[in-house]
Amino acid sequence: MKNIKRKKIAPKVLFIISALVIFFQWAPALVIILFSFSSNKLGVAWDGFTLKWYGELFTNSEVKDALIRSTVIALITVVVSTLIGTITAYGLFKLHFKGKEFIRTSSLIPIVMPEVVTAAALLVFFTRFVHIPLGYPSIIISHIVFSTPLAVFVILGRMQRIDWAWEEAAMDLGANRYRTFIRVTGPQLMPAIAAAAVMVFPWSFDDFVITYFVSGIGSTTLPIYVYSQMRFGATPVINTIGTLFVVVTIAALVISRMIERRT
Amino acid sequence: MEVSENTSSSQNTGVVKHKKRFPVEVFLYISPITILLVVFVFAPLAIILYFSFLKTGLFGEIVYEFSLENFKEMFSGGTRQVFLTSFYLGVQTNIACLLLGYPIAYFIARYGGKWKIFLISLIIIPSWVAYLIRLYAFKTIAGTNGIINTFLMDWGIIDEPIKMLYTSGVVMVGLVYTWLPFMILPLHASLEGLEPCLLEAATDLGAHPIRRFFRITLPLSRGGVIAGSILVFIPTMGDWLVPALLGGSKVMMIGNLVAHQFTVAGNIPAGSSLAVMLAATLILILYLAIKWGGKEAMENIV
16 A cells, blocks of 8 residues: 555655756746846846836947847857868768777867866967967857867767668669768758757857957957946846847757757 | 668668778868867867966966976965865765756656656756856845845745855855756666666565665666766866856855966966866766766766
C-alpha cells in the first residue's frame, strides 16, 4: 500500500519543484518587462501603466547609436560565423582525417572557457601582439571567435538527422560534388544553417563580458551602455532596453525552432 | 559505396569513404576553423601565459624579464582568500544546482510526455537572455526597495527591509539562477536514455523507491551528473558579473580580480597570471572529472 501511495505523490512533488524552478528562471525577465511599463521613477515597483520610458528610449541618441552598433556587429558575426560554421561542420561530419577529434574538442574551448579568460586573452592579443585597433575590428573578431563554435555544433547536430541517401543518389547518378552540394545537400542543409544563423544573432547581440574587455573607448554596444547606466543606480530606461533583449532573444529562439520544424 | 536499405540511417551512409581522400579537400573544409582556433584562441592563450611570467615596473610599464612574482603574490593573503571563496562558491553552487536540477530533469524525462520539448524550451529560453540584463532584474527584485522586501513589509512579516544584496548568500543564489539550466540539460539527456523497464524490474523485485533511485537511476545517470557539474562549475568559478553586480566589493571572486587588473588597473602581467591560474585550475578539474567520469560525461556535453 505504501508503495502505491508514494507513486502517486512523487510526480506531484516533482511537478511542484519543476514549476518553482521554471518560475525562478522566468521571474526576473518577466519583472523587467512589467516594470518597463511602470511609471515608477526608479523602475523598481509598479506605479501604474505608462509608455513614456519607451518614448525616452527612442529619443535618446546614445541608446540609438549603441543599438545600431550592436546590430551591425551581430549581423556581421552571424554571416561570418555561419559561413565558417557550415564549412567546418560539413568537413567534420563527412570527412575522415587525422586530428578531427582535436579540432572538435578545441572548438569547445571558446564556449567552455570562462568569459573573463577568453576576454583577457583576446585583449592582450589585440593590444600587445597584433595591434588590431580596439573598437569595431576587435569586437567583431572576438564575437566571431565565440560564435563560430556555436554555429558548428548547431549545424553538426542537425546533420545527424539529415537523410544522406539523397546526396549519394545524386552522386551515383553522376553529379559531381559541387553540383551535388548546390542542388541537393545545400537545400537540405539550409534549415540547419538558417537555424544556426538565427541562434548566433542573440549570442552576439547579448554579449557583455568579452565585448566590455575588447571594446576600448567609445565603442559602446547596447549591453555596455546598460552596464554604464547601472552605475548610476536603477533607471526605467534600463528596463525598456532589457525588454528589448528579452524579446529579441526569445524571438530568435522561437524562429530558429520554427525553421527547423518546417522540415 | 552501397546504398543501405535503411535510408534514414545517416551515421555511416552519409560518410563517403573513397579509397583515396584528397588531402586538398580536408584542407579546404578545415582550414577556416583551424586558422580561427590557432590565431584567435591558442595564440591569445599562449600570449597571456607568456605575460603571466612578466612583471610590472615602478611606473606601470611591463618589464620583459622572467619573473614568478605574480604567482608568488597569488598565494599570499588576499588573493588566496579570493581563490578559496571562488572555489567554495563553485562547489556550493554545483551542489545546489544538482539538488534543484535533478528533480526537474527527472520529472521532464519521466513524466514530460508530449510536453517534453515545451518544458525544455521553458528552461533554455530564459538562460539565453543577456545575463547582464537578467542579473540587473535579479538585483531589482532582491534590492532594499525590491519586490521581495516590499512584499514582506506590506504583509507585515518584517518591519524593515532585509539586506540581501552584497552577501555571499545572494551571490550563490545568483550563480544558481544563472547556471542551473546547464545542469538540467545534460541531466535530462542522460535520464532520457534510462530504460523505464529497468525501474519496473526493480519495483517488481521488491525494491523500495529510495533504494531503486540510489541503485539504478543515479548510477545510470552518472554521465549526466558529471557533465552537468563540469558545465556548471567552470563558468561559476570563473564568473565575474554575478559577484560584481550582486556581491559588490563584499564578495569577490577571481573574475573580479581579473576584470579589475585589465579594465581598471591596467596591470597586464598581474591580470594575465590570475587568468592563467584560473584557467589552469579549471582545466585540472575538467581533466579529473573526465578521467573519473570517462566518456559518458563527454557524450552528454556534445
